[in-house]
Amino acid sequence: AQSVTQLGSHVSVSEGALVLLRCNYSSSVPPYLFWYVQYPNQGLQLLLKYTSAATLVKGINGFEAEFKKSETSFHLTKPSAHMSDAAEYFCAVRAGANAGNMLTFGGGTRLMVKP
């Protein structure tokens, strides 16, 4: 079984500041890890994913995440926040390549960007 914990249900940063959204996972097998963004009243958009290749993964909109097995973490970062980054962010885990489609989501982190 796998699980995901997102520390901090709300994160507030100033425009131009570093964005750091935390995600820790638990998985009995090598995981595949995902970050999704959700804007109000919309579905989920994939930001980036880790699928056992490079540990530093670059995604859309300037976001990146680093897989750290020793820390069981997959934190999402962006060097400089934009107002348009304000949204809900979800980390998700899948139990590797052969686990079928099942995703387990974290509780979500709402990112607020102050002008």
Next chain:
Amino acid sequence: GAVVSQHPSWVICKSGTSVKIECRSLDFQATTMFWYRQFPKQSLMLMATSNEGSKATYEQGVEKDKFLINHASLTLSTLTVTSAHPEDSSFYICSASQGAPTYEQYFGPGTRLTVT
């Protein structure tokens, strides 16, 4: 590519009536579709998984007689909320997957259901 649509995007219905939500994969064939429910300010909760031509697999605690899922083709799955009540009001999101080799899920834009 990999676009998933949902219809309607929002719906208001009266208590006791049924409402159907459609999920379509527009440019790929989806061997598996998923239905999620999302309460305000909460994460996605998987309701059920459906494979084309098979009965849906429901998660524990989800009433299969209340939330009827049909996956009649490789591009269409429907969720019917039967005898809806105000507590069924929620945001319903579907996703679709082509299966191997990536098993990636592509998400629809969601449907906001309000039961009055």
